[in-house]
Amino acid sequence: MTPPMTPPVAPSRVESRTVPGGVGDSAARPDGVLKVTGEFAYSSDLWADDMLWGVTLRAPHPRALIKSIDLGPALAVPGVHAVLTHEDVPGEKHYGLDRRDQPVLAVDQVRYQGEPVALVAADHPETARRARDRIRVEYEVLEPVTDARRAALDPGCPKVHESGNVVRHQPIRRGDPETSGAEVVVTGEYEVGMQDQAFLGPESGLAVPAEDGGVDLFVATQWLHVDQEQIAPCLGLPPEKVRLTLAGVGGAFGAREDLSMQVHACLLALRTGRPVKIVYGREESFFGHVHRHPATLRYEHGATRDGRLVHVKAEIVLDGGAYASSTTAVVGNAASLGAGPYEVPNVAIDAYGVYTNNPPCGAMRGFGAVQACFAYESQMDRLAQACGLDPVEIRVRNALSEGSTLATGQVVDMPAPLTDLLERARAFPAPPPPDRSDARNLPGGVANTTRGEGVVRGVGYGIGIKNICYSEGFDDFSTARVRLELVGGEPAALVHTAAAEVGQGLVTLQAQIARTELGVARVTVAPADTAVGSAGSSSASRQSYMTGGAVKAACAAVREQVVKLAEARLGRTLGEVTLRDGELRADGVAVPLAEILAGEAVEETREYRHRRTFPLDPVTGQGNSHVQFAFCVHRAVVDVDVELGLVKVVELAAVQDVGKILNPVSLAGQIHGGTAQGLGLALMEEVQVSGGEIRNPSFTDYLIPTILDMPPMRLEILEHPDPFAPYGLRGAGEPPTLSSTPAIVAAVRDAAGLPLTRIPIRPEHITGT
Amino acid sequence: MRVTLTVNGERRVADDVWPGESLLYVLRERLGLPGAKNACEQGECGSCTVYLDDVPVCSCLVAAGQAQGREVRTVEGLADGGRLDPVQAAFAEAGAVQCGFCTPGLIVQTHALLRDDPDPADADIREALAGNLCRCTGYEKIIEAVKLAAARTGGSQ
16 A cells, blocks of 8 residues: 655745745856856866876776786876875775666776776876786686666576676566557567767866865766765765865756765875866766666567557666666656556556676666656557557547556656647648758758658657655755845845755755845855765756755744844834845835844755655555646657658647746756757767777767757647645756657657657668668 | 967967867867867767868867967857857847757857858758757757847848
């Protein structure tokens, strides 16, 4: 029996905007000017007097035993200050987000190509690289485990870790698919390639040894406190001696959830007594962070003749590679959302996440839900065809709505206007046919491969469901400290959190919330660091909800203190109070905050938690595992050169419900950017792995969408408030990454008349050559 | 070796330069100008774009020695004192900046585009910026920013 969810709390009434730049405005980014002038300090820009450069020796083999390591030749290089191996790790030898299974430096074996084995610090990066290349490691090479399905299902498969290869198997059971009475059945097997987050700012940071024997680390990450929790035990230090400050982050998209160079830089700094900077190059970055889990997905959908779903069966295998990272959560999402945003009475899903000797996989925007969405949406199109319905109609007939029950038994207790989203996507006007007089409008572009012959237009739709915030009983919270005082005679607020600004505009939003809640124009957002409590991760589309919620709560606490101060100064109890335009207004009187605060500062810290969630039952997969659901629909229009297999996406139109628009420009940026990453997965992005080895670790060979690949994007935003969430908002960053991929693939199928079951689609899949 | 060059109008000298160093490394690590970014090291992403004698180049592909005696202009040299260049202002205002790592390169490239073509059509903007990767924005707001900058500098209307 699943415990009930906590009842909804009415969102507090927000005062109408009283100062510019409040909630709902397209407030300017506080870091915008620094970023356009080149002055914003990213983690790779940091510099300290007498700093050294650290580099990492990585394993060339995906699976091998380490027989010996000879550091002598590296230590002999002039300019080298330290060369370290696992023997120099003073504390815990392993770390990990969920399971501490990943060695700081390989101990006796390596489990993936690129696993860190040794570290060098030197006075010039090239000196460090040359010394690194002189370290001699003797390996006994073993046959790597590379077949994820075999790792999941074959008990005879060699073990990557002693614990066995299955990191998590999550079944979902609802009703009985075998007796569903399906009149129409469609099956399909789908494959999703390994996508890379490909943030532009490579992994980097600067570790500075401190006088107290601890270390100060300036680093680009998504969650300062979870880094601290993992780093400190490895260094053998208490957490308070490992202080982290967020350096400028050049994009994240999940790739910075796991540690990369953090412990390494600290080890070198503590050993040498000098600041150490580590900056990965692009090639190393491909080995230095986790990727999106590649997946194979086998689906069977059963429906009545008129297209109403009666069952879904699925087997989903997600390749987690050498270490667990966030595989357990990825499996939880794929399983719990594996039937998609549809009402299905009978469901049997088995999702597996496994260890192999492939590159480690973990978080990337929309994880677990992205892979499943490609498969279930492909199935919905197959079903539409089998039932003689159009793709929007089949979705409308089965779409969830508020009050629907998911395959996990969880009731959708917030607005779920899917039918509206779908109808609006269908109603967008069709883009005009291509102007064939300019080759740039055709597939192949300036390569001038066609004048329009062989070019066929296709249209496709995709819709997804994404959970927002951390799920399955995780104690998910964020902390905010807000201080209100007079600065130069004017009331000014200072907002301090540990939340990672990774480009999404959270710094802007924190200031907007403080302006709205406190009615003051001047708001400063302090640098994020571990001097304040945890904000949780900048992932799962959760920071507007969680850190937004924390800032709002801290502001409310500050407001209460201001009222008390005012009552003390005025010598009477006040009725209903509002703070606006730098004044406190109550009982028809307005008192400037400057008078109330006088010399006093009001400071409050609050933790914010979303409503409780619960684990999925390990056998039935039943449980109220999620906090909030978000939905986006895409319509893709493509032109395909069916003779050459080239695709030009003509237009991507999206309709998304966000509950409440907090910053229109930032929001559009999230939807545009998420859509682009979905286009990449559909058409070009894949870390190509063969025998456990990455074949394309560069931006020459791993392609991400350029401005020529992206079409104009049309957006329509709906605001159906979620009664449980601050301001009624709904997390917005991930949903568009789910739906754009299947929409584009459906459009290419529509044009080419091919099944296209694997992404990214390659030209040869279209030409059959 | 010693490399002498003019950067943003000032004569600068870098000593002890290793012959394998790029112009990007010298700018970032020796001359204290980290505005140009290193994101791919092979001229694919455009994050390191600077002017070399008025031609936009990927500074990661220029050996430091090749810049000897030449003029370099980086993103740090575009603003006129405290006043942003119109391209910089437009990027900030239009929402073309998220993480911002691609921004310095895109701004220099856009600056060069508008210098040569004050009123570019959409297709021309896309072609001119095709060598600059952005992972955050999907490019929609970047195109808006370029048009905004063009309109303000007298291209449109």
